[in-house]
Amino acid sequence: MELTVKILREWFTRFNAEYFGGKLPEPRLLVSSARTQLGQFSCRRVRKGWLRGYTTTGYTIKVSDYYDMEERDYQQTLLHEMLHFYITYTGRRDTSAHGQLFRQLAAQLNEAGGWHITATSRTEQYAVRRQQANAQYLLSLIQTTDGHHYLSVVNPSYRHYIERQAARSPQVESLHFVVSTAPQYATWPKTRSLRGRRISAEEYHKMMILAH
Numbered sequence: 008m009e010l011t012v013k014i015l016r017e018w019f020t021r022f023n024a025e026y027f028g029g030k031l032p033e034p035r036l037l038v039s040s041a042r043t044q045l046g047q048f049s050c051r052r053v054r055k056g057w058l059r060g061y062t063t064t065g066y067t068i069k070v071s072d073y074y075d076m077e078e079r080d081y082q083q084t085l086l087h088e089m090l091h092f093y094i095t096y097t098g099r100r101d102t103s104a105h106g107q108l109f110r111q112l113a114a115q116l117n118e119a120g121g122w123h124i125t126a127t128s129r130t131e132q133y134a135v136r137r138q139q140a141n142a143q144y145l146l147s148l149i150q151t152t153d154g155h156h157y158l159s160v161v162n163p164s165y166r167h168y169i170e171r172q173a174a175r176s177p178q179v180e181s182l183h184f185v186v187s188t189a190p191q192y193a194t195w196p197k198t199r200s201l202r203g204r205r206i207s208a209e210e211y212h213k214m215m216i217l218a219h
Contacts, residue, residue, distance in 0.1 A: 010038050010072040010081055018085055019068075026086070026116060027093055034066035034092060041071040043196050045128050046084040048091040063095055074133035074194075086116060087124050135193045144192040148183045148214050149173070149203055156211035159203030160195040172201040185214060 015036040023031045034048075041047070051065040068088045070081060090112050094101055101108040105126035113124040147169060149157040161169060166184065173182040179201070206214075 008076075008078050008081070010070065012036050012038055015068075015070060015085060018082055019089070022082075022086055022089060026119065027089065031089065031092055031096060032066070034068050037067065037069045039069040039071045040073050041069070042073050042194060043130065044069075044071060045074070045076075045130065046070050046088040048088040048095075050092075050095060066092060066096070068092065072136060074130060075136040076133055080133075083122055083124050084128070086122060087113075087128075090116070090124070130194055135190070142188065142190075142193065144187050144189070144195075146185050146187055146192070146214070147198075147203060148185060148211060149201070150180045150182075150211065151178050152180045153178070154208075156206050156208055157203030158206045158210070158214065159198045160192050162197040162199050165199040168199070169201050176201060183215065 015038065016033070019031075019033060019036060023029055023033075039047070047067075047069045049065075049067045049069075050063045052061045053064050054060075055062050068085065070084050070088070072081075076084075090109055091104075093112070094108060099108060110126060113126070116122050116124055145161045145163050145166065147157075147159050147161045149159075151157070161184070170182065173179045182201075
């Protein structure tokens with residue numbers, strides 16, 4: 008489906024009345040193109056006055072349409088962020104960002120509406136909505152002195168920085184870069200440092216063929 012701010016606003020109004028007693032003021036609602044976060048809630052803390060503590064303002068909820076998701080998935084993402092909004096707006100404290108209170112409220116929503124709201128979401132299960140034709144990805148292939156191999160998608164602007172990191176690291180045996188157009192890398196975050204996902208020696212040597 009095509010996600011729009013108008014749709015987000017309609018869902019927010021409905022869910023606010025149905026699950027939050029209409030207590031939440033309408034935040035700024037945005038459709039983003041984030042790859043690593045399906046949703047995001049943010050606000051600003053403002054001091055109320057000397058020795059009077061802080062209040063929050065500037066509430067914003069973003070829902071990404073980078074992935075091709077069903078309506079229910081987008082709605083669950085919005086509800087996830089509305090839980091963060093509710094906890095912040097009501098001044099309640101949690102043990103962590105997705106702590107005991109968040110999980111308790113999520114469980115109540117899941118039971119009430121048949122949702123499946125979780126603390127974390129895996130983007131790998133979704134296809135990319137908009138893939139650029141012939142998009143190219145800069146990959147780094149790292150071999151360490153202990154015989155392990157790592158692969159990452161690199162932010163091209165940080166290539167030379169990563170090369171300098173590798174040159175200074177006693178754990179790095181070799182570093183190679185290769186350009187790929189494989190669509191699977193569209194969902195990988197672009198790293199800006201010397202790190203990657205561990206791969207097998209067989210995968211590494213197959214990729215090294217492309218590097219030469």
